[in-house]
Amino acid sequence: MPLGTATSRRRTTADLTRRPLPTGTPAPERQWPSSYVHEEISMNKGADATKATGDNSDHDGKHDVKKAGRFMLKLSGEAFSGGGGLGVDPDVVHAIAREIAAVVRDGAEVAVVIGGGNFFRGAELQVRGMDRARSDYMGMLGTVMNCLALQDFLEKEGIDSRVQTAITMAQVAEPYIPLRAVRHLEKGRVVIFGAGMGMPYFSTDTTAAQRALEIQAEALLMGKNGVDGVYDSDPKANPDAVKFDALEYGEVLARDLKVADATAITLCRDNALPILVFELLAEGNIARAVKGEKIGTLVSDEGTRA
Numbered sequence: 001m002p003l004g005t006a007t008s009r010r011r012t013t014a015d016l017t018r019r020p021l022p023t024g025t026p027a028p029e030r031q032w033p034s035s036y037v038h039e040e041i042s043m044n045k046g047a048d049a050t051k052a053t054g055d056n057s058d059h060d061g062k063h064d065v066k067k068a069g070r071f072m073l074k075l076s077g078e079a080f081s082g083g084g085g086l087g088v089d090p091d092v093v094h095a096i097a098r099e100i101a102a103v104v105r106d107g108a109e110v111a112v113v114i115g116g117g118n119f120f121r122g123a124e125l126q127v128r129g130m131d132r133a134r135s136d137y138m139g140m141l142g143t144v145m146n147c148l149a150l151q152d153f154l155e156k157e158g159i160d161s162r163v164q165t166a167i168t169m170a171q172v173a174e175p176y177i178p179l180r181a182v183r184h185l186e187k188g189r190v191v192i193f194g195a196g197m198g199m200p201y202f203s204t205d206t207t208a209a210q211r212a213l214e215i216q217a218e219a220l221l222m223g224k225n226g227v228d229g230v231y232d233s234d235p236k237a238n239p240d241a242v243k244f245d246a247l248e249y250g251e252v253l254a255r256d257l258k259v260a261d262a263t264a265i266t267l268c269r270d271n272a273l274p275i276l277v278f279e280l281l282a283e284g285n286i287a288r289a290v291k292g293e294k295i296g297t298l299v300s301d302e303g304t305r306a
């Protein structure tokens with residue numbers, strides 16, 4: 001199934017009305033100062049190697065694998081449904097799994113948080129009269145179904161994975177144990193974090209930021225559904241919205257840009273974790289994001305560019 005392509009709605013800086021942009025900020029060579037070097041990672045045989053040896057350690061127990069880059073990938077739950085409706089479209093999940101498998105085979109360590117927007121969003125159920133905390137728990141449980149779907153298709157691609165949930169469900173997944181998650185990653189397994197933070201009033205964006213920090217990922221890659229970056233206003237509502245190439249954390253907060261929630265942005269700002277917002281369903285975009293190619297919008301402390 002062909003993946004959807006992102007259409008550019010890029011306009012010029014002159015279209016920006018709310019606040020003038022800082023000028024003269026040079027574009028970085030890479031999206032972030034990544035240790036990801038393709039020649040080096042060929043030494044890391046990724047999932048294949050760990051299948052054969054069960055470990056990436058040498059005889060002394062030290063790692064013989066050069067650091068290939070560890071990334072937190074936040075996947076839009078809505079994207080999992082295909083057309084933005086309810087449930088999971090297996091073709092879409094398989095396509096995403098293929099892309100993740102390719103970067104893992106290339107040596108990247110990948111952890112994943114998936115949203116639950118294709119099942120329930122607590123805030124939306126609250127508007128319809130439900131208790132917020134209870135509907136948030138429904139939302140968290142929804143994310144676990146997405147995790148299992150992704151795990152299934154990763155296995156079909158020959159990539160080992162583990163689901164770890166913040167709400168214990170021993171028959172379905174491991175509990176969230178950060179050091180164990182890191183060990184899985186080092187062994188070339190994809191770790192999929194389910195059930196958000198396990199707490200109502202939080203989001204999967206915030207979960208992705210927190211888990212990224214805890215596992216020491218070098219960037220948070222936010223794959224969005226139907227939008228190819230951060231705009232000065234919601235591009236679905238405003239066809240004249242202007243896309244940013246780069247944004248400072250503070251700009252996202254000051255302009256109240258809704259592409260990720262403020263708690264997640266604040267957490268990343270306070271810990272200098274770069275966020276790349278990109279269109280998830282454009283073919284090859286996950287690999288481009290991992291390689292640090294200039295796609296989407298980079299949210300960091302390195303300046304704002306439209």
Ligand SMILES: Nc1ncnc2c1ncn2[C@@H]1O[C@H](COP(=O)(O)OP(=O)(O)O)[C@@H](O)[C@H]1O
Pocket residue numbers: 075076077078079115117223224225226227229230231232233234235236237257258259260
């Ligand atoms: N400033 C903005 N820039 C980009 N997208 C925005 C912005 N404000 C609101 N949006 C909307 O946010 C949506 C993506 O956020 P959300 O629905 O939370 O993500 P997900 O795809 O992870 O479910 C986009 O589809 C877009 O319509």
Ligand SMILES: O=c1ccn([C@@H]2O[C@H](COP(=O)(O)OP(=O)(O)O)[C@@H](O)[C@H]2O)c(=O)[nH]1
Pocket residue numbers: 075076077078114115116117118120121122123135136137138139140143195196197198199200201202203204205207
């Ligand atoms: O730590 C968390 C993570 C998620 N949720 C609930 O799970 C839903 C689905 O997650 P999210 O809206 O972040 O999914 P996305 O929009 O990214 O698909 C949220 O609306 C919340 O109701 C929560 O309560 N706590």
